[in-house]
Amino acid sequence: VAIGVEKPYHHGNLRAALLERAERTLSDEGAPELSLRGLARDIGVSHAAPRRHFADKQALLDALAEDGFERLGTDLTAAIENAPGASFAERFTAVGRAYVRFANEHAALLDLMFAAKQRPEAEDVRAASDRTFAGPLTLVADAQARGEVVVGETHEVALVAWAVIQGFASMAREGLFDDSAIDELVGAAVERLMLGLRPRP
Amino acid sequence: VAIGVEKPYHHGNLRAALLERAERTLSDEGAPELSLRGLARDIGVSHAAPRRHFADKQALLDALAEDGFERLGTDLTAAIENAPGASFAERFTAVGRAYVRFANEHAALLDLMFAAKQRPEAEDVRAASDRTFAGPLTLVADAQARGEVVVGETHEVALVAWAVIQGFASMAREGLFDDSAIDELVGAAVERLMLGLRPRP
DNA sequence: ACCTGAACACCGTTCAAGT
Protein backbone atom coordinates (compact mmCIF):
# COMPACT_ATOMS: atom_id res chain seq x y z
CA VAL A 1 0.00 0.00 0.00
CA ALA A 2 2.66 2.45 -1.12
CA ILE A 3 1.89 6.10 -1.68
CA GLY A 4 3.50 6.23 -5.09
CA VAL A 5 1.33 3.65 -6.78
CA GLU A 6 2.44 1.75 -9.84
CA LYS A 7 -0.79 0.76 -11.51
CA PRO A 8 -2.97 3.66 -10.40
CA TYR A 9 -5.81 3.07 -12.80
CA HIS A 10 -6.55 -0.63 -12.79
CA HIS A 11 -9.28 -2.30 -10.82
CA GLY A 12 -11.89 0.20 -9.97
CA ASN A 13 -10.94 3.63 -11.13
CA LEU A 14 -10.34 3.01 -14.82
CA ARG A 15 -13.58 4.79 -15.62
CA ALA A 16 -12.53 7.93 -13.81
CA ALA A 17 -9.06 7.70 -15.32
CA LEU A 18 -10.48 7.49 -18.84
CA LEU A 19 -12.67 10.53 -18.31
CA GLU A 20 -9.84 12.53 -16.78
CA ARG A 21 -7.44 11.67 -19.55
CA ALA A 22 -10.10 12.26 -22.22
CA GLU A 23 -10.68 15.75 -20.95
CA ARG A 24 -6.98 16.51 -20.93
CA THR A 25 -6.60 15.28 -24.51
CA LEU A 26 -9.68 17.25 -25.52
CA SER A 27 -8.25 20.46 -24.08
CA ASP A 28 -4.69 19.94 -25.25
CA GLU A 29 -5.17 18.38 -28.67
CA GLY A 30 -8.81 18.80 -29.67
CA ALA A 31 -11.72 16.49 -30.31
CA PRO A 32 -10.36 14.91 -33.51
CA GLU A 33 -7.41 13.47 -31.53
CA LEU A 34 -9.70 11.76 -29.06
CA SER A 35 -9.69 7.99 -29.56
CA LEU A 36 -10.58 5.14 -27.27
CA ARG A 37 -7.49 3.23 -28.29
CA GLY A 38 -5.30 6.25 -27.69
CA LEU A 39 -6.76 6.80 -24.23
CA ALA A 40 -6.24 3.13 -23.35
CA ARG A 41 -2.64 3.38 -24.56
CA ASP A 42 -1.99 6.53 -22.56
CA ILE A 43 -3.36 4.96 -19.41
CA GLY A 44 -1.55 1.68 -19.96
CA VAL A 45 -4.43 -0.69 -20.44
CA SER A 46 -5.56 -2.86 -23.34
CA HIS A 47 -7.66 -1.28 -26.06
CA ALA A 48 -10.63 -3.44 -25.11
CA ALA A 49 -10.58 -2.51 -21.42
CA PRO A 50 -12.66 0.70 -21.76
CA ARG A 51 -15.50 -1.49 -22.98
CA ARG A 52 -16.12 -2.57 -19.37
CA HIS A 53 -16.97 1.01 -18.44
CA PHE A 54 -18.34 2.57 -21.62
CA ALA A 55 -20.46 0.65 -24.11
CA ASP A 56 -18.91 2.58 -26.99
CA LYS A 57 -17.04 5.77 -27.75
CA GLN A 58 -20.22 7.86 -27.74
CA ALA A 59 -20.97 6.67 -24.21
CA LEU A 60 -17.65 8.09 -23.07
CA LEU A 61 -18.34 11.36 -24.88
CA ASP A 62 -21.77 11.53 -23.26
CA ALA A 63 -20.24 11.00 -19.83
CA LEU A 64 -17.74 13.75 -20.59
CA ALA A 65 -20.59 16.04 -21.63
CA GLU A 66 -22.62 15.26 -18.52
CA ASP A 67 -19.62 15.99 -16.36
CA GLY A 68 -19.17 19.27 -18.17
CA PHE A 69 -22.78 20.34 -17.63
CA GLU A 70 -22.46 19.36 -13.99
CA ARG A 71 -19.42 21.56 -13.49
CA LEU A 72 -20.87 24.43 -15.49
CA GLY A 73 -24.00 24.21 -13.37
CA THR A 74 -21.90 24.40 -10.23
CA ASP A 75 -20.15 27.50 -11.56
CA LEU A 76 -23.43 29.17 -12.48
CA THR A 77 -25.27 28.53 -9.23
CA ALA A 78 -22.16 29.59 -7.30
CA ALA A 79 -22.19 32.86 -9.23
CA ILE A 80 -25.84 33.43 -8.30
CA GLU A 81 -25.46 32.46 -4.66
CA ASN A 82 -22.36 34.56 -4.15
CA ALA A 83 -24.51 37.63 -4.72
CA PRO A 84 -27.51 36.88 -2.48
CA GLY A 85 -28.90 40.35 -1.88
CA ALA A 86 -27.87 41.77 -5.23
CA SER A 87 -30.08 43.24 -7.92
CA PHE A 88 -31.15 41.30 -10.97
CA ALA A 89 -28.60 43.12 -13.11
CA GLU A 90 -25.77 42.24 -10.75
CA ARG A 91 -26.78 38.63 -10.45
CA PHE A 92 -27.35 38.22 -14.15
CA THR A 93 -23.97 39.79 -14.85
CA ALA A 94 -22.37 37.32 -12.47
CA VAL A 95 -23.97 34.28 -14.15
CA GLY A 96 -23.12 35.66 -17.57
CA ARG A 97 -19.50 36.14 -16.66
CA ALA A 98 -19.29 32.65 -15.22
CA TYR A 99 -20.80 31.13 -18.35
CA VAL A 100 -18.65 33.06 -20.80
CA ARG A 101 -15.53 32.28 -18.75
CA PHE A 102 -16.40 28.61 -18.89
CA ALA A 103 -16.76 28.86 -22.67
CA ASN A 104 -13.39 30.55 -22.84
CA GLU A 105 -11.60 28.02 -20.65
CA HIS A 106 -13.30 24.87 -21.94
CA ALA A 107 -14.08 25.66 -25.55
CA ALA A 108 -13.64 22.15 -26.93
CA LEU A 109 -15.58 20.64 -24.04
CA LEU A 110 -18.47 23.07 -24.54
CA ASP A 111 -18.67 22.13 -28.23
CA LEU A 112 -18.74 18.49 -27.26
CA MET A 113 -21.41 19.17 -24.64
CA PHE A 114 -23.77 20.77 -27.15
CA ALA A 115 -23.06 18.17 -29.80
CA ALA A 116 -23.79 15.38 -27.33
CA LYS A 117 -26.98 17.05 -26.15
CA GLN A 118 -28.20 17.18 -29.75
CA ARG A 119 -28.51 13.42 -30.09
CA PRO A 120 -32.12 12.38 -29.35
CA GLU A 121 -31.09 9.24 -27.48
CA ALA A 122 -28.87 11.17 -25.05
CA GLU A 123 -31.53 11.79 -22.41
CA ASP A 124 -29.06 11.94 -19.53
CA VAL A 125 -27.03 14.65 -21.22
CA ARG A 126 -30.14 16.69 -21.97
CA ALA A 127 -31.32 16.28 -18.38
CA ALA A 128 -27.94 17.48 -17.11
CA SER A 129 -28.16 20.45 -19.45
CA ASP A 130 -31.65 21.30 -18.22
CA ARG A 131 -30.49 21.19 -14.60
CA THR A 132 -27.56 23.45 -15.49
CA PHE A 133 -29.63 26.23 -17.01
CA ALA A 134 -32.68 26.01 -14.75
CA GLY A 135 -31.24 28.39 -12.15
CA PRO A 136 -30.12 31.13 -14.53
CA LEU A 137 -33.41 31.08 -16.40
CA THR A 138 -35.47 31.51 -13.25
CA LEU A 139 -33.43 34.62 -12.45
CA VAL A 140 -35.52 36.53 -14.98
CA ALA A 141 -38.84 35.27 -13.69
CA ASP A 142 -37.79 36.16 -10.12
CA ALA A 143 -36.76 39.64 -11.21
CA GLN A 144 -40.10 40.13 -12.93
CA ALA A 145 -41.92 39.00 -9.80
CA ARG A 146 -39.99 41.62 -7.82
CA GLY A 147 -40.69 44.31 -10.40
CA GLU A 148 -37.06 44.72 -11.40
CA VAL A 149 -37.68 43.69 -14.99
CA VAL A 150 -40.53 44.59 -17.28
CA VAL A 151 -43.16 41.86 -17.49
CA GLY A 152 -43.64 41.08 -21.15
CA GLU A 153 -43.74 37.66 -22.54
CA THR A 154 -41.76 36.09 -19.72
CA HIS A 155 -40.16 33.50 -21.89
CA GLU A 156 -39.30 36.06 -24.53
CA VAL A 157 -37.58 38.42 -22.12
CA ALA A 158 -35.59 35.55 -20.68
CA LEU A 159 -34.62 34.43 -24.17
CA VAL A 160 -33.34 37.83 -25.22
CA ALA A 161 -31.32 38.18 -22.04
CA TRP A 162 -29.91 34.72 -22.39
CA ALA A 163 -29.17 35.19 -26.08
CA VAL A 164 -26.71 37.96 -25.26
CA ILE A 165 -24.82 35.69 -22.88
CA GLN A 166 -24.99 32.76 -25.27
CA GLY A 167 -23.68 35.01 -28.03
CA PHE A 168 -20.68 36.10 -26.00
CA ALA A 169 -20.07 32.48 -25.07
CA SER A 170 -20.01 31.60 -28.77
CA MET A 171 -17.47 34.32 -29.41
CA ALA A 172 -15.40 33.35 -26.38
CA ARG A 173 -15.33 29.79 -27.67
CA GLU A 174 -13.36 31.17 -30.59
CA GLY A 175 -10.75 32.55 -28.24
CA LEU A 176 -11.61 36.21 -28.87
CA PHE A 177 -11.48 37.39 -25.26
CA ASP A 178 -9.45 37.03 -22.09
CA ASP A 179 -11.08 36.95 -18.66
CA SER A 180 -10.89 40.67 -18.01
CA ALA A 181 -12.33 41.47 -21.45
CA ILE A 182 -15.15 39.04 -20.68
CA ASP A 183 -15.96 40.80 -17.41
CA GLU A 184 -16.03 44.18 -19.13
CA LEU A 185 -18.10 43.05 -22.09
CA VAL A 186 -20.69 41.15 -20.11
CA GLY A 187 -20.97 44.00 -17.63
CA ALA A 188 -21.50 46.57 -20.37
CA ALA A 189 -23.89 44.31 -22.28
CA VAL A 190 -26.14 43.73 -19.28
CA GLU A 191 -26.17 47.45 -18.52
CA ARG A 192 -27.26 48.25 -22.06
CA LEU A 193 -29.77 45.44 -21.96
CA MET A 194 -31.22 46.73 -18.70
CA LEU A 195 -32.02 50.05 -20.35
CA GLY A 196 -34.37 48.06 -22.51
CA LEU A 197 -35.62 45.71 -19.83
CA ARG A 198 -36.06 48.02 -16.90
CA PRO A 199 -39.58 49.46 -16.46
CA ARG A 200 -39.83 53.06 -17.62
CA PRO A 201 -39.74 55.64 -14.81
CA VAL B 1 -23.20 13.12 -76.04
CA ALA B 2 -26.48 11.91 -74.58
CA ILE B 3 -28.53 14.06 -72.24
CA GLY B 4 -28.86 11.38 -69.61
CA VAL B 5 -25.17 10.98 -68.86
CA GLU B 6 -23.74 7.81 -67.40
CA LYS B 7 -20.58 8.97 -65.68
CA PRO B 8 -21.66 12.46 -64.72
CA TYR B 9 -18.83 13.15 -62.30
CA HIS B 10 -15.66 11.99 -63.93
CA HIS B 11 -13.15 14.17 -65.69
CA GLY B 12 -13.51 17.70 -64.57
CA ASN B 13 -16.33 18.08 -62.14
CA LEU B 14 -15.38 15.55 -59.48
CA ARG B 15 -14.41 18.34 -57.14
CA ALA B 16 -17.85 19.95 -57.37
CA ALA B 17 -19.52 16.57 -57.07
CA LEU B 18 -17.60 15.76 -53.90
CA LEU B 19 -18.55 19.07 -52.30
CA GLU B 20 -22.18 18.70 -53.27
CA ARG B 21 -22.40 15.17 -51.97
CA ALA B 22 -20.49 16.08 -48.82
CA GLU B 23 -22.98 18.79 -47.99
CA ARG B 24 -25.89 16.46 -48.53
CA THR B 25 -24.36 13.82 -46.27
CA LEU B 26 -23.58 16.49 -43.69
CA SER B 27 -27.20 17.68 -43.64
CA ASP B 28 -28.80 14.26 -43.80
CA GLU B 29 -26.52 12.16 -41.61
CA GLY B 30 -24.26 14.53 -39.70
CA ALA B 31 -20.56 15.24 -39.55
CA PRO B 32 -19.48 11.90 -38.03
CA GLU B 33 -20.82 10.08 -41.10
CA LEU B 34 -18.72 12.15 -43.45
CA SER B 35 -15.84 10.10 -44.89
CA LEU B 36 -13.75 10.56 -48.00
CA ARG B 37 -14.06 6.89 -48.85
CA GLY B 38 -17.81 7.02 -48.41
CA LEU B 39 -18.14 10.05 -50.65
CA ALA B 40 -16.01 8.39 -53.32
CA ARG B 41 -18.19 5.28 -53.08
CA ASP B 42 -21.39 7.28 -53.35
CA ILE B 43 -20.15 9.10 -56.41
CA GLY B 44 -18.78 5.96 -58.02
CA VAL B 45 -15.09 6.71 -58.06
CA SER B 46 -12.07 5.06 -56.46
CA HIS B 47 -11.23 5.98 -52.90
CA ALA B 48 -7.98 7.62 -54.04
CA ALA B 49 -9.60 9.84 -56.65
CA PRO B 50 -10.53 12.69 -54.29
CA ARG B 51 -6.82 13.14 -53.64
CA ARG B 52 -6.52 14.86 -57.02
CA HIS B 53 -8.83 17.63 -55.83
CA PHE B 54 -8.31 17.79 -52.08
CA ALA B 55 -4.94 17.20 -50.44
CA ASP B 56 -6.64 15.56 -47.47
CA LYS B 57 -9.97 15.34 -45.70
CA GLN B 58 -9.46 18.63 -43.91
CA ALA B 59 -8.98 20.39 -47.26
CA LEU B 60 -12.42 19.21 -48.32
CA LEU B 61 -13.93 20.34 -45.02
CA ASP B 62 -12.25 23.73 -45.44
CA ALA B 63 -13.67 24.07 -48.95
CA LEU B 64 -17.09 23.17 -47.56
CA ALA B 65 -16.70 25.81 -44.85
CA GLU B 66 -15.58 28.47 -47.34
CA ASP B 67 -18.57 27.70 -49.52
CA GLY B 68 -20.79 28.03 -46.49
CA PHE B 69 -19.40 31.44 -45.51
CA GLU B 70 -19.76 32.55 -49.11
CA ARG B 71 -23.44 31.62 -49.19
CA LEU B 72 -24.13 33.04 -45.73
CA GLY B 73 -22.47 36.28 -46.85
CA THR B 74 -24.74 36.38 -49.88
CA ASP B 75 -27.78 35.92 -47.64
CA LEU B 76 -26.67 38.65 -45.24
CA THR B 77 -25.82 41.29 -47.83
CA ALA B 78 -29.06 40.50 -49.67
CA ALA B 79 -30.94 41.12 -46.43
CA ILE B 80 -29.25 44.49 -46.02
CA GLU B 81 -29.66 45.56 -49.61
CA ASN B 82 -33.31 44.56 -49.76
CA ALA B 83 -34.02 47.29 -47.23
CA PRO B 84 -32.07 50.21 -48.70
CA GLY B 85 -33.84 53.16 -47.15
CA ALA B 86 -34.77 51.44 -43.93
CA SER B 87 -33.75 52.42 -40.41
CA PHE B 88 -30.91 50.74 -38.57
CA ALA B 89 -33.33 48.69 -36.51
CA GLU B 90 -35.10 47.40 -39.62
CA ARG B 91 -31.90 46.56 -41.42
CA PHE B 92 -30.32 44.95 -38.39
CA THR B 93 -33.46 42.89 -37.87
CA ALA B 94 -33.27 41.73 -41.47
CA VAL B 95 -29.63 40.62 -41.17
CA GLY B 96 -30.33 38.96 -37.87
CA ARG B 97 -33.24 37.02 -39.27
CA ALA B 98 -31.17 35.91 -42.27
CA TYR B 99 -28.35 34.73 -40.04
CA VAL B 100 -30.51 32.86 -37.57
CA ARG B 101 -32.45 31.26 -40.43
CA PHE B 102 -29.19 30.08 -41.92
CA ALA B 103 -28.22 28.57 -38.56
CA ASN B 104 -31.58 26.83 -38.41
CA GLU B 105 -31.40 25.42 -41.93
CA HIS B 106 -27.71 24.53 -42.01
CA ALA B 107 -26.91 23.67 -38.41
CA ALA B 108 -24.29 21.02 -39.11
CA LEU B 109 -22.64 23.15 -41.79
CA LEU B 110 -22.45 26.14 -39.45
CA ASP B 111 -20.75 24.02 -36.81
CA LEU B 112 -18.27 22.83 -39.40
CA MET B 113 -17.71 26.39 -40.59
CA PHE B 114 -16.74 27.61 -37.14
CA ALA B 115 -14.67 24.56 -36.39
CA ALA B 116 -12.75 24.99 -39.65
CA LYS B 117 -12.23 28.69 -39.02
CA GLN B 118 -10.66 27.85 -35.67
CA ARG B 119 -7.62 26.12 -37.17
CA PRO B 120 -4.77 28.64 -37.39
CA GLU B 121 -3.58 27.33 -40.77
CA ALA B 122 -7.02 27.84 -42.39
CA GLU B 123 -6.39 31.38 -43.63
CA ASP B 124 -8.79 31.08 -46.56
CA VAL B 125 -11.65 30.06 -44.31
CA ARG B 126 -10.97 32.90 -41.90
CA ALA B 127 -10.79 35.35 -44.80
CA ALA B 128 -14.14 34.09 -46.09
CA SER B 129 -15.59 34.49 -42.61
CA ASP B 130 -14.27 38.05 -42.36
CA ARG B 131 -15.83 38.96 -45.70
CA THR B 132 -19.12 37.45 -44.58
CA PHE B 133 -19.43 39.50 -41.41
CA ALA B 134 -17.87 42.74 -42.65
CA GLY B 135 -21.16 44.14 -43.98
CA PRO B 136 -23.30 43.43 -40.92
CA LEU B 137 -20.69 44.86 -38.56
CA THR B 138 -20.46 48.13 -40.47
CA LEU B 139 -24.23 48.52 -40.07
CA VAL B 140 -23.67 49.67 -36.50
CA ALA B 141 -20.92 52.13 -37.40
CA ASP B 142 -23.11 53.56 -40.16
CA ALA B 143 -26.04 53.92 -37.78
CA GLN B 144 -23.86 55.69 -35.28
CA ALA B 145 -22.63 58.06 -37.99
CA ARG B 146 -26.25 58.88 -38.79
CA GLY B 147 -27.12 59.36 -35.13
CA GLU B 148 -29.51 56.42 -35.00
CA VAL B 149 -27.50 54.60 -32.38
CA VAL B 150 -25.75 55.94 -29.33
CA VAL B 151 -22.04 56.48 -29.84
CA GLY B 152 -20.28 54.63 -27.09
CA GLU B 153 -17.38 52.38 -27.61
CA THR B 154 -18.16 51.64 -31.26
CA HIS B 155 -16.77 48.16 -31.13
CA GLU B 156 -18.52 47.44 -27.88
CA VAL B 157 -21.96 48.50 -29.15
CA ALA B 158 -21.50 46.40 -32.27
CA LEU B 159 -20.43 43.44 -30.16
CA VAL B 160 -23.47 43.61 -27.91
CA ALA B 161 -25.82 43.88 -30.87
CA TRP B 162 -24.10 41.05 -32.65
CA ALA B 163 -24.02 38.89 -29.52
CA VAL B 164 -27.81 38.82 -29.43
CA ILE B 165 -27.95 37.55 -33.00
CA GLN B 166 -25.13 35.10 -32.43
CA GLY B 167 -26.92 33.85 -29.33
CA PHE B 168 -30.14 33.20 -31.22
CA ALA B 169 -28.12 31.50 -33.95
CA SER B 170 -26.61 29.19 -31.32
CA MET B 171 -30.06 28.32 -30.06
CA ALA B 172 -31.43 27.86 -33.58
CA ARG B 173 -28.56 25.48 -34.28
CA GLU B 174 -30.11 23.24 -31.66
CA GLY B 175 -33.38 23.19 -33.57
CA LEU B 176 -35.32 25.20 -31.01
CA PHE B 177 -37.17 27.47 -33.46
CA ASP B 178 -38.98 27.40 -36.76
CA ASP B 179 -38.73 30.25 -39.26
CA SER B 180 -41.71 32.20 -38.00
CA ALA B 181 -40.52 31.92 -34.40
CA ILE B 182 -37.14 33.20 -35.55
CA ASP B 183 -38.70 36.25 -37.19
CA GLU B 184 -40.69 37.05 -34.06
CA LEU B 185 -37.82 36.54 -31.65
CA VAL B 186 -35.25 38.51 -33.62
CA GLY B 187 -37.76 41.31 -34.19
CA ALA B 188 -38.62 41.53 -30.50
CA ALA B 189 -34.98 41.25 -29.46
CA VAL B 190 -33.85 44.10 -31.69
CA GLU B 191 -36.73 46.26 -30.46
CA ARG B 192 -35.73 45.67 -26.86
CA LEU B 193 -32.11 46.20 -27.70
CA MET B 194 -32.93 49.50 -29.42
CA LEU B 195 -34.43 50.81 -26.20
CA GLY B 196 -30.93 50.49 -24.81
CA LEU B 197 -29.08 51.64 -27.90
CA ARG B 198 -31.20 54.54 -29.04
CA PRO B 199 -30.11 57.98 -27.82
CA ARG B 200 -32.27 59.28 -24.98
CA PRO B 201 -34.90 61.82 -26.04
C1' DA C 1 -4.10 15.20 -66.44
C1' DC C 2 -6.84 12.10 -63.96
C1' DC C 3 -7.92 7.89 -61.96
C1' DT C 4 -7.05 2.88 -60.12
C1' DG C 5 -5.54 -0.81 -56.88
C1' DA C 6 -2.66 -2.42 -53.50
C1' DA C 7 -0.57 -1.28 -49.22
C1' DC C 8 0.08 0.71 -44.48
C1' DA C 9 -1.16 2.48 -40.10
C1' DC C 10 -4.89 3.61 -37.42
C1' DC C 11 -9.54 3.29 -35.47
C1' DG C 12 -14.11 1.26 -33.23
C1' DT C 13 -16.17 -2.93 -32.04
C1' DT C 14 -16.63 -7.84 -30.91
C1' DC C 15 -15.57 -12.04 -28.56
C1' DA C 16 -13.35 -16.01 -26.75
C1' DA C 17 -10.15 -16.61 -23.26
C1' DG C 18 -7.55 -15.68 -19.14
C1' DT C 19 -7.07 -14.32 -13.76
Add this chain to the structure above:
DNA sequence: ACCTGAACACCGTTCAAGT
Protein backbone atom coordinates in the same frame (compact mmCIF):
# COMPACT_ATOMS: atom_id res chain seq x y z
C1' DA D 1 -15.58 -8.78 -11.95
C1' DC D 2 -12.16 -7.04 -14.86
C1' DC D 3 -8.92 -7.24 -18.37
C1' DT D 4 -6.25 -9.33 -22.60
C1' DG D 5 -5.32 -10.58 -27.48
C1' DA D 6 -6.79 -11.77 -31.81
C1' DA D 7 -10.01 -10.66 -35.32
C1' DC D 8 -13.05 -7.87 -38.45
C1' DA D 9 -14.64 -3.97 -40.93
C1' DC D 10 -13.75 0.63 -41.69
C1' DC D 11 -11.04 4.85 -42.34
C1' DG D 12 -7.20 8.36 -44.08
C1' DT D 13 -3.11 8.48 -46.65
C1' DT D 14 0.51 7.06 -49.88
C1' DC D 15 2.32 5.48 -54.17
C1' DA D 16 3.36 2.90 -58.19
C1' DA D 17 0.89 1.95 -62.19
C1' DG D 18 -2.45 2.52 -65.78
C1' DT D 19 -5.09 5.44 -69.72
